[in-house]
Amino acid sequence: MRKVPSAFFMESKFRFFFSLLLLGFSLTTLSYCSKQSDIILSQYQERLTEAKNLNRKLIVVFGADWCPDCRALDGIFQEPEPKALLSQNFIIFKVDVGRFDKNLSLNDTLGNPIQNGIPALVVIDPSGKILTSTKGGEFSNASKMTKEQVLEYLYRL
Numbered sequence: 001m002r003k004v005p006s007a008f009f010m011e012s013k014f015r016f017f018f019s020l021l022l023l024g025f026s027l028t029t030l031s032y033c034s035k036q037s038d039i040i041l042s043q044y045q046e047r048l049t050e051a052k053n054l055n056r057k058l059i060v061v062f063g064a065d066w067c068p069d070c071r072a073l074d075g076i077f078q079e080p081e082p083k084a085l086l087s088q089n090f091i092i093f094k095v096d097v098g099r100f101d102k103n104l105s106l107n108d109t110l111g112n113p114i115q116n117g118i119p120a121l122v123v124i125d126p127s128g129k130i131l132t133s134t135k136g137g138e139f140s141n142a143s144k145m146t147k148e149q150v151l152e153y154l155y156r157l
Contacts, residue, residue: 052127085154
């Protein structure tokens with residue numbers, strides 16, 4: 001005669017397997033996040049090396065595709081005068097912060113410039129020294145800014 005497992009035994013077996021599944025998913029997610037931060041940090045180092053080799057400043061632009069102010073600043077950067085100024089004097093490195101849940105290792109490395117909104121800029125000289133950062137949210141209303149206001153900021157660099 002065959003014994004039927006008790007409900008308690010079945011429930012604890014389910015909990016055990018469910019816990020294993022969650023643990024596996026968590027470890028996979030942590031591994032993915034770690035790899036993503038490694039990738040963005042290595043890309044940052046590459047851009048910093050490029051800036052040093054070309055004797056230009058590096059502008060790290062933290063933003064996201066859902067952000068209207070980020071799209072507005074990008075649009076201003078594409079206009080003829082800002083585009084010429086940027087291409088002659090700077091290396092631009094765009095960093096996607098998602099919903100403030102991506103590439104945060106670089107954000108932390110550069111002193112948390114996104115603390116008061118995006119887009120946020122960090123300007124670094126060719127030697128790797130941070131010259132300025134928009135920690136105060138200076139560009140977080142970029143959709144209301146004019147090209148002249150952005151140029152004024154860029155010329156001061």
